[in-house]
Amino acid sequence: MHTDPIRGQARGTAPVPLSVLDLAPVGSGFTATEALRTTTEVAELAERLGYHRFWVAEHHSMPGIASSAPAVILAHVAAHTERIRLGSGGVMLPNHAPLVVAEQFGTLEALAPGRVDLGLGRAPGTDRATTLALRLTPERLGADDFPEQVAELTGFLDGSFPESHPYHRIHAVPGPVQRRVDGGVGEHSRPPVWLLGSSDYSARLAASLGLPFAFAHHFSAANTVPALQLYRQGFRPSSILDRPYAMIAATAVAADTEETARRAVGSLGLSMLKLRTGRPGLLPSAQEAEDFPYTPAERAFVGDWLSNAVHGTPERVREQLDALVKRTGADELMITSTVHGAEARLRSYELIAEAYGF
Numbered sequence: 463m464h465t466d467p468i469r470g471q472a473r474g475t476a477p478v479p480l481s482v483l484d485l486a487p488v489g490s491g492f493t494a495t496e497a498l499r500t501t502t503e504v505a506e507l508a509e510r511l512g513y514h515r516f517w518v519a520e521h522h523s524m525p526g527i528a529s530s531a532p533a534v535i536l537a538h539v540a541a542h543t544e545r546i547r548l549g550s551g552g553v554m555l556p557n558h559a560p561l562v563v564a565e566q567f568g569t570l571e572a573l574a575p576g577r578v579d580l581g582l583g584r585a586p587g588t589d590r591a592t593t594l595a596l597r598l599t600p601e602r603l604g605a606d607d608f609p610e611q612v613a614e615l616t617g618f619l620d621g622s623f624p625e626s627h628p629y630h631r632i633h634a635v636p637g638p639v640q641r642r643v644d645g646g647v648g649e650h651s652r653p654p655v656w657l658l659g660s661s662d663y664s665a666r667l668a669a670s671l672g673l674p675f676a677f678a679h680h681f682s683a684a685n686t687v688p689a690l691q692l693y694r695q696g697f698r699p700s701s702i703l704d705r706p707y708a709m710i711a712a713t714a715v716a717a718d719t720e721e722t723a724r725r726a727v728g729s730l731g732l733s734m735l736k737l738r739t740g741r742p743g744l745l746p747s748a749q750e751a752e753d754f755p756y757t758p759a760e761r762a763f764v765g766d767w768l769s770n771a772v773h774g775t776p777e778r779v780r781e782q783l784d785a786l787v788k789r790t791g792a793d794e795l796m797i798t799s800t801v802h803g804a805e806a807r808l809r810s811y812e813l814i815a816e817a818y819g820f
Contacts, residue, residue: 470514474819481515483798486528509546511815517551533566540574549579564618564634665693672700683770709794713771716813731764776817
């Protein structure tokens, strides 16, 4: 197994390492319990097939997404896997006290040593009212202090606050240095930090800090290439990375036929339409999406949204993903198959792995 905690290793005939992003989607007719059970099954399958990472996202007040607590889900998934890297895609840092995040991911690192990634985002992952409920005070609704929050979190992860800092005597436990009973010192290890983004803000910050960068191509496709260019141009080597490392996340749905894949992504299109119009709900089935009475404007929105969703037969999906990697120069590709039903989700990841000879 590749030991570099950041740089992945491509398998089969894939041009770059392939990883999985999961949102624990709750489909109509299913419960959150069933959705989280499927998330665990996806992680187990991803490990068996040879995917490099398995990340979960943070969202709030969305009935169709059960991944509101990434650290909790990752702890459960860690107990059901042995090798695959596990991480957050991401923790929305402004929603949390940096010390709490350091403690949560220090705990995960202690439970699954050497397998944990900490991806950080600056967006709330929800609407304004829910953001206020999470952050308790209107003064924290902005994201202007995100760089300071990242620095504070890093200070807790590394135990690196200077003596003059008010947090110098605070220890995030479990922390980076584990002392054994015999008095010896264990290996210095903590989760590598990634910055996530869908615009140029986090690209610039990741570059200035010398951190790996993950871009949300699946919902900001027009900004992917410009953001990655800014990241690479502004990158400053650090103790973490000597050169840029960029991963992109993309929707990718494979099925045995083109028609099945087209119907499967239709449910995601309707889900996004409802979310953008203030009507979030459970992930609709393919039939519900086909039967929905779209207005011409709504149909245009869905068509535009799905134009960047890779879907089709395994061979067709591979062609599109290879073209995306070539166009963006991504070092790693993280795919998400957010479709209705456990069988279709599992089958999609299986077919894509087969297309790359895993």
